[in-house]
Amino acid sequence: MPSPSPPVLPISEHEDEIVAAVDTNPVVVVIGETGSGKSTQLSQILHRRGYTRRGAIAVTQPRRVAAVSVSRRVAQELGVPLGDEVGYAIRFEDRTSERTCIKYLTDGVLLRESLSNPDLKQYSVIILDEAHERSLNTDILLGLMKRLVKDRASDLKVLITSATLDGLKVSEFFSGCPVLNIPGTLFPVEKFYSTERPTNYIESSLRTAIDIHAKEPPGDVLIFMTGKDDIDKMVSKLEERIQNLEEGSCMDALVLPLHGSLPPELQVRVFAPAPPNCRRFIVATNVAETSLTVDGVVFVIDCGYVKQRQYNPSSGMYSLDVVQISRVQADQRAGRAGRTRPGKCYRLYPMSIYQKEFLEATVPEIQRSSLAGSVLYLKSLNLPDINILKFDFLDPPSRESLEDALRQLYLIDAIDENGQITDVGRIMAELPLEPSLSRTLIEANELGCLSQALTVAAILSAEITLRSTRSKDMEGKRKRQELPDGSGWGDHIQLLQIFESWDQTGYDPRWCSDHDLQVRGMKLSKDVRNQLCQIIQKIAKGAPIFCTGR
Incomplete structure (x- = not known):
């Protein structure tokens, strides 16, 4: 089967502008709307323009499933086996070789690589993709990149890419670096709100999905759920309801799950086109908000919730809570319906909740996580000028969280009473x-x-x-x-x-x-x-x- 030729995406029209900015600046922020092609095409553009002659291009992803899927797509477009010129590295799995010049990796893996090679000399370009997700590791990388570009100003380029990130804020963080805005191909999306919050969002999503299948023209349906358990229930119930529909009353249907713990061979099915005269229902976590693009989606069902880990420094405990999404997340979800033609988004909550109760943007992970692992990592870098309580974060965590992390590390012998990393702490960091x-x-x-x-x-x-x-x-x-x-x-x-x-x-x-x-x-x-x-x-x-x- 021949490899797909690289698609003509909006970012391709801006290739010269992007390369000119990268040539003349150590750091460039690229705000690319959903569907602009930034995740798959930026690395290929810089590869074509010779940036891989003196080092590899690293592209970080906050999610493992995205690192694997996007690298697979880029390898297909370049017509090379995955693991050769194009590869990926996620925790406990490395599909790269000495020939790899475009490497997709999770932000955590890049942090780990910097422990043994603080200058990251193996890379000529580092792209921090999906930075708007504000993962804990990406926020730490932003601070480290700020230091690194000063040390490697002549031979390192850093690109920060995002669908929604506040470009001006990041530009100021990096001393006024340029911000490029790349429009996406988005068709209008009609939004429908519920009159009230449903008591059971799985049942409400189910009813909405069956209504779409019975009444709407062809087009795939993307259903956002909070996690694997909800997805499994939804897939099972939806398959059962579809089987019970009167034969011949609807086109064929295929129900597919999409979440981080899905085996790669099942993830791939989501990116294959639908069979003829068949509607696909993709039931996904928020991995489908921005990290991955599923072609063919015309209808989106948004339950309005997301599963989020929250850390309480007072108790030292994590909780996994189902919380309301932000307005930015809601808009990202709706935008998924307008990739190929005008679409519809069914929001299972009233407009008043969207306007008055949803936060403007998601709280950065660094402000709701235990920082013990991050602080241990920073301590192990042996950088004498790093003061953990004053580290340069885009959005600093609370002093309480940092002090809690130092206290935790002291209690398990990773640091001493002066805050210095111990021999035990060095082993732990590895x-x-x-x-x-x-x-x-x-x-x-x-x-x-x-x-x-x-x-x-x-x-x-x-x-x-x-x-x-x-x-x-x-x-x-x-x-x-x-x-x-x-x-x-x-x-x-x-x-x-x-x-x-x-x-x-x-x-x-x-x-x-x-x-x-x-x-x-x-x-x-x-x-x-x-x-x-x-x-x-x-x-x-x-x-x-x-x-x-x-």
Whole structure:
């Protein structure tokens, strides 16, 4: 099958303007409307213009699913195998080679690379994409890029790209750098509001989806849900309702989920065109707001909510809360209906809530997260002029959050009473884990149970969830009862026992399927465990460690 030729997108018309700005400025802000092509085309433009002759182009993404999907698209457009000239790197997975000159990577991976190579000399261009999402890592990278362009003014170019970011604010942060505005191809989108907030947004989304399918002309439907659980329910119920429709009353339908933990082979289906005479329903998290563009969408259903992690420094605890989206997010969602032709957006909330209750923009992650990992990272850079409490952030976190992070790190021996990083802290910083998990592994090694702690850390990092099966038959129930239950010691011991049971089968994928465990997630936990073991052995350099065995 021939590779698709690069599409003619709005950004292509501005190629000369972009290259001229990059040639003459160390930092350029590119505000590209949704659909302008900034994520896939900017790297290719700079590659064509010779910027990869003296280093690779790094393009950061806040989300793993976007790093993988966009790199795959760019490789297709350039007609090269993924992992050669074009590749990606996400936590615990690296598909790059010595030939890679365009590299898509999560912002967290770029931060980790800077630990071993603070000047990031391997890159001639660093593009911070989707900066409007204001992820914690992107905000730290903005501060580090500000420092780095001073040290590498002659041989580094930095581009900050976004669909909605306040360009003037970022320009001021980078000493008045130029801001380029690239229009997108957006058709008008008609917005419909509910008269009141529905008591159940899944049921309301379901009714709206069936109404569209029965009454509207062809065109795909994008339904925004808050997370994987909602998506699974919605996909199941929507498939059932569509099957119960009178035969011949509607065109065919295909229901597809889209979220971060979906296996790559299932993600790809979302980007393939719909079969003839068939409407696709894509049920997605906010990954489809700006990070990924799904062609063919004409109708959007917006429940008005998003799942957001919130950290409370007082309790030291995270909560995963369903909260109202911002007006910026609502507008992004609506804009997804106007990519290919005029569209419609069904908002499951009244206009008064949009106008009076929604925040103007999303609260940056840095102002609602634990900063322990970020502070440990900054400490490990050994930059004498960095004062953590005065670090140059685009939007500074509260002093309470920073002090909480310092307190947490002190309690787990990562920093001393003077705030200096300790030897233990340096080891922790080299592990791609939350500080508390890193410290657990170090302590487990001292106590001779590193092998078991590695297994638990790997499963937690792979985000394995114990799903309830849909199977109602007795055989399914019998098999489920065979899963270890933790022997009363809690979830972590249960996860350890599950992995050890799988290990005893020789890592047979059928065992996972029989017990309704995600095969891909379990395989990932095995790979993560091996990688963590290798990292620890490299750090230890001959010191006694006990990470082999079950």
